Amino acid sequence: MSCEHCIQGVHHEGTPEGTYTDIAGVKCYVVTPSGEYDKTKVVLYFCDAFGFELVNNRLLADDFARNGYKTIVTDFFEGEPAPENLFEDPELRAKFDFMAWLGRHSPAHNLPRIKGVINALKAEGVTRFGATGYCYGGKMIFDLVYDGELDVGATSHPSLLSIQDLEKFSSRGSIPLLINSCEIDEQFGSEKQEKAKELFKEYKAGFSMPYFEGCTHGFAVRGDMSDPKVKAGKEGSFKNTVEWFRKYLPVSYTGDLPVRTYVTALSCGGRIVSKPMVDITTSTYEHLWGNWAIGLVSICVLYYDWLLCLGDEIELIWLRGKRLSAASTLCRNMQFVHFIATAFIQVTTGVVFVLRVHAIYQNRLVLGAVMFVAAAALVMAIWAIVTSFTVHHSPDIYILGMAGCNPVMRKQEAMRFAISWAGLSIFDLTVFLLTAYKAVRAHGKTLSRLWYIFMRDGAAYFVIIFLANLGNIVCFLIAPPVLKGVTGLLTNVLSATLVSRLILNLRAASDTRSAATDVATSNHELQIISPTSPTSTRELLFAHDKCELDVECYQPHVRLPTPIAY
Numbered sequence: 001m002s003c004e005h006c007i008q009g010v011h012h013e014g015t016p017e018g019t020y021t022d023i024a025g026v027k028c029y030v031v032t033p034s035g036e037y038d039k040t041k042v043v044l045y046f047c048d049a050f051g052f053e054l055v056n057n058r059l060l061a062d063d064f065a066r067n068g069y070k071t072i073v074t075d076f077f078e079g080e081p082a083p084e085n086l087f088e089d090p091e092l093r094a095k096f097d098f099m100a101w102l103g104r105h106s107p108a109h110n111l112p113r114i115k116g117v118i119n120a121l122k123a124e125g126v127t128r129f130g131a132t133g134y135c136y137g138g139k140m141i142f143d144l145v146y147d148g149e150l151d152v153g154a155t156s157h158p159s160l161l162s163i164q165d166l167e168k169f170s171s172r173g174s175i176p177l178l179i180n181s182c183e184i185d186e187q188f189g190s191e192k193q194e195k196a197k198e199l200f201k202e203y204k205a206g207f208s209m210p211y212f213e214g215c216t217h218g219f220a221v222r223g224d225m226s227d228p229k230v231k232a233g234k235e236g237s238f239k240n241t242v243e244w245f246r247k248y249l250p251v252s253y254t255g256d257l258p259v260r261t262y263v264t265a266l267s268c269g270g271r272i273v274s275k276p277m278v279d280i281t282t283s284t285y286e287h288l289w290g291n292w293a294i295g296l297v298s299i300c301v302l303y304y305d306w307l308l309c310l311g312d313e314i315e316l317i318w319l320r321g322k323r324l325s326a327a328s329t330l331c332r333n334m335q336f337v338h339f340i341a342t343a344f345i346q347v348t349t350g351v352v353f354v355l356r357v358h359a360i361y362q363n364r365l366v367l368g369a370v371m372f373v374a375a376a377a378l379v380m381a382i383w384a385i386v387t388s389f390t391v392h393h394s395p396d397i398y399i400l401g402m403a404g405c406n407p408v409m410r411k412q413e414a415m416r417f418a419i420s421w422a423g424l425s426i427f428d429l430t431v432f433l434l435t436a437y438k439a440v441r442a443h444g445k446t447l448s449r450l451w452y453i454f455m456r457d458g459a460a461y462f463v464i465i466f467l468a469n470l471g472n473i474v475c476f477l478i479a480p481p482v483l484k485g486v487t488g489l490l491t492n493v494l495s496a497t498l499v500s501r502l503i504l505n506l507r508a509a510s511d512t513r514s515a516a517t518d519v520a521t522s523n524h525e526l527q528i529i530s531p532t533s534p535t536s537t538r539e540l541l542f543a544h545d546k547c548e549l550d551v552e553c554y555q556p557h558v559r560l561p562t563p564i565a566y
Helices: 055-066 090-095 098-104 107-123 136-145 163-172 190-199 228-248 282-308 310-318 326-340 342-361 364-393 411-442 444-478 488-510
Strands: 019-023 026-031 041-046 070-074 128-134 152-156 177-184 211-216 260-266 272-278 399-403 406-409
Touching (some): 026 055, 041 107, 055 228, 128 136, 136 152, 136 163, 211 228, 342 364, 342 411, 364 411, 444 488
Parallel strands (some): 041 128, 128 152, 177 211, 272 399
Antiparallel strands (some): 019 026, 399 406
């Protein structure tokens, strides 16, 4: 038997989600849907010559489970599948005795073993079976049908089939049959394809034979995703199979994202691999647009507020009658980096807050304490990221794939990131308390004014950030996979914005060096007022009504909108 393409292919990359178990003495790879599913129906996955040891087969089985079907991959080859290094080594392929290997693992030898698995599953309550077979596995579907073991079958580029097998199935078979065929196939070529069309023309149970131009035998499992036609064939054959099962083996299921598509890349070892990405369905596009829109709004809020308060920050923190220090220069540089590198928003915002506290205290002990808290928060965030990557190497994989450029997370991994928000909240609280303490300690005359700021802005900050963090955790827990963590950036921006505002307001309320100014107001408008004295400074004022002039300390009251305006 000639089957050059039976032992060729490309590795696909990903981490399988199923487990191994023994069923009726046969080792099986089993993967179950993540949500509620119909436990009376099972899909039997019959592998090609490389068995479930080839990760491609396990990843494909995982995709069937994502569509609501408990999927079981049986071990046909008893620990002796075709070696995977045949993919990259033409000389090894030439030496590999395929016929001798096949003699040790013939379909006739495996048929009673598979029947034993089916009987064991029936004893557990399974009543209906679908089967999908690839290459070698396609023959098994034909052999099982005659004994009434299957309810629906689907195969892609089947091997070992004869014209007699097609004639027997078309006359004696009673289940719907799908065959995904291709252009170049020594095992199921044009002659057998045309014969199948002829024989199944009047087949009443249901028959379909899609044809994928530009694809070769093995495309549905081991295809090279760098070839657009092969990529379309692999994804199309899977889609056809899932739709075939949904038509003839329907299940009610609401779970994770449906199918995965693939992007081709070079691995570290130089071999071509295909990495899985989540299929971009209509609902996924909607989730992605929501994700991007919330992220864009969050960034705009952050930088709009920072630019709005830039004058206050320069006057109340950096310009204190002395030359700008290297720290202030670094701060402004970091703000610039922050502006153009939003991916580092937490780190750069934290650096800004540390420098602000240092500028107020000018004390190394205080600086060290704040940096310690910041480092602890950073370690928590790094822990969440590192462990999310580390978990890819364990059987309990939490990442489903990618949608667009967005990770698609399960709840277990999402909780890792939720923990990191606790560190950020502790850091924000530390900055707030240090700034408030300095203001109260240094400016006793304005204690009543500071208390007003505490009650107004402090309450607003903690209520808003608590609700934002709560919403973020809820989002991690119950949102669809593409939207898990979507509120993270908004929560981060609210935290940075409100703490920044609070620091500036406290400094403004406690500052006794400002001269009197004339104040012009308008409802909900920002105005810059020219000073009436050469020593006056310009004030940025939000006002609902006319601002009052405090004659005793020559400090104009800085009025902000009520907390709801935040």
